[in-house]
Amino acid sequence: MNESSDSVYPDFLRSGLGKLNLLDTRQELLALFSALEHFRHDLHSQDSAPGVLNMSCRYVAGLNLFRTMGFWLVNPTDLGFELSLAEPVENGAALQEVIDGQIKAGRFAVALRQSTPAFFLVGNGESSERGVLHAMALSSQVVGMFCGLLRGEVAPAQEVAFSLLSVLLGASADALTTLRKTRQLTSQIETLQSLLPLCAWCKKVRNDSGYWEQIEKYITANSATKITHGICPDCRNKFLQTIPSH
Numbered sequence: 001m002n003e004s005s006d007s008v009y010p011d012f013l014r015s016g017l018g019k020l021n022l023l024d025t026r027q028e029l030l031a032l033f034s035a036l037e038h039f040r041h042d043l044h045s046q047d048s049a050p051g052v053l054n055m056s057c058r059y060v061a062g063l064n065l066f067r068t069m070g071f072w073l074v075n076p077t078d079l080g081f082e083l084s085l086a087e088p089v090e091n092g093a094a095l096q097e098v099i100d101g102q103i104k105a106g107r108f109a110v111a112l113r114q115s116t117p118a119f120f121l122v123g124n125g126e127s128s129e130r131g132v133l134h135a136m137a138l139s140s141q142v143v144g145m146f147c148g149l150l151r152g153e154v155a156p157a158q159e160v161a162f163s164l165l166s167v168l169l170g171a172s173a174d175a176l177t178t179l180r181k182t183r184q185l186t187s188q189i190e191t192l193q194s195l196l197p198l199c200a201w202c203k204k205v206r207n208d209s210g211y212w213e214q215i216e217k218y219i220t221a222n223s224a225t226k227i228t229h230g231i232c233p234d235c236r237n238k239f240l241q242t243i244p245s246h
Helices: 008-023 026-046 051-059 089-105 107-112 156-193 215-221 234-242
Strands: 066-074 081-087 118-122 127-138 141-150
Touching: 008 026, 026 051, 026 156, 051 066, 051 081, 051 156, 051 234, 066 127, 081 089, 081 141, 089 107, 089 127, 089 141, 107 118, 107 127, 107 141, 127 156, 141 156
Parallel strands: none
Antiparallel strands: 066 081, 066 141, 118 127, 127 141
C-alpha cells in the first residue's frame, strides 16, 4: 500500500489535530494515536470482510456515540449496497428501513459525496432521534456506507469523537480495498498457474520441469484421474475410410 496516497492518517493530522487538543494532556493524546495504530494493525490482520467489519464495529462502539449501527458494503456485481453487519444484530431490519428512507430522501446520495458525517432525523416530534450517515471510502472509491443512530445523551468530547469516526471508517475502507486487491491478485496468480502448455501438433504437455510428455502420463502423475482409451466417432470414421473395400 502506498502510505503517502492511500493512508487516512495524514489527512487526520491536518484536520483533526486541533480538535484533539481538547483532550487536555499530552499523555492522553499519545495514547489515542497509539490506539489508532493498533486499530490499523488489527484491521489488516483480518483475512475477510466480515472480520474487518467486526473489528471496525468494536472500535466505533468505543466512541460511545451510537445506540445501534450498521455497515453496508458495495456489491461489485450490481453496485448496490448490502447490509453486512448490524449491531445489535436484531436491529438490522430497522436499520435497513432507515437507510431506505434516507435513500428516498436523497441524503444517502449526499453522504456518498462527502468525507464527513451527514446528520439526519428519524421520526417526528419528541420521538425523533438523530442519525449519522458516513461513506466508507478511499480517495474517490466508495466501498460502503456506515449508519448509526445516536444515543440520547451527549458523549464526552463529541466533536473529537466524530473526527475519530471519520478516521476509523477511512481505515476500514483502506483495509477492505487492500483485502479485495489481494484476493483479485491471488485469483489471477491461480489462473496463471492453472494454464497448461500443450503442443499444438503432437499434444504433448510441458511439465513443471520443462520436459514434454504425453498428456496421459501428465494427467495420471498430477491428479487422481485414471486414463482409459477409446475412439471418438470422428476418428472411427476416419479410420474406417482408410480400410480398403473388397
